Amino acid sequence: MDSPTLIGENIPCMNPDIADAMxxxxxxxxNAAFLYLSFSGLMNEYGMRGTGxxxxxxxxxxxxxxxKILDHLELRRTTAVLPTISSPSFNWETPADLFRIALDHERVVTSSIHSLLSLCRRExxxxxxxxxxxxxxxxxHEEATFASIFHALECAAHDPAALLQIDSQLADQL
Ligand SMILES: [Fe+2]
Incomplete structure (x- = not known):
């Protein structure tokens, strides 16, 4: 007797290097999600609840x-390996510092995406x-958004009125 055919059995598996990179x-x-969640709590404590x-x-x-990436792997019958997320660690004094860290992180993410795109094209x-x-x-968009908030916060520096105005503008975007 023939063995049963599994749904999606004939879909070819992904290149393992691409699967690892994804x-x-x-x-x-x-990691970015955890970073922004921790920043959110810090901004709430700081009194900028709109930014939080x-x-x-x-x-x-x-x-x-x-x-979205996990769904892509599942669609292609490739095992998604859930990562260990460590507690974010960073030093900050002003809200601008946090957005500088976020901007740096987004730039690293962009570079990683570009490498993945190159790999997909090669394969x-x-x-x-x-x-x-x-x-x-x-x-x-991510980089442009974080850069513009960072620059606004840097200009506001320690001016409470200017910081609260940025805070209210961010709240209005939601
Ligand atoms: Fe992202």
């Missing part, structure tokens, strides 16, 4: 990025390439 990318997205809410929304956005993984192109566009 798993690492999932880790980076969750904005950062918490960004925590959800980063989780969605991780899940003719067109579905992977398409997914990574979505992330290239996303990163363009």
């Amino acid at each position: 798993n690492r990318q999932i880790g980076m997205e969750f 809410r904005w950062l918490r929304a960004h925590f959800h956005e980063e989780c969605a990025h991780a899940l 003719n993984d067109f579905a992977g390439e398409q997914l990574m192109m979505d992330f290239v566009r996303e990163q363009l």
Whole structure:
């Protein structure tokens, strides 16, 4: 008797190097999520609750990025390896410091996405390439957003009225 055919059995598996790189990318997205969640709490304590809410929304956005890659792996019947997320550690004194750290982190993420895109192209993984192109566009906006908030906070420096105005503008974006 013939053995039963499993659903999706004939879908070819992914290149293992691409699968590894995508798993690492999932880790980076969750690391970003944890970073922004911890920043959110710090901003709430600092008295900038609009910024805290904005950062918490960004925590959800980063989780969605991780899940988008995870869904891609599942669609292609490739095991997604969930990463260990360590507690974020950083030094800060002003809100601008936190957004500088976030901007630096987004730049690292962008570089990782670009490497993954190059790998997909080298291996003719067109579905992977398409997914990574979505992330290239996303990163363009992420970097621009964090850079503009960082510069605004840096200009406001220790001026409470200016900081509260930025705080209220961020709250309005939600
Ligand atoms: Fe992301």
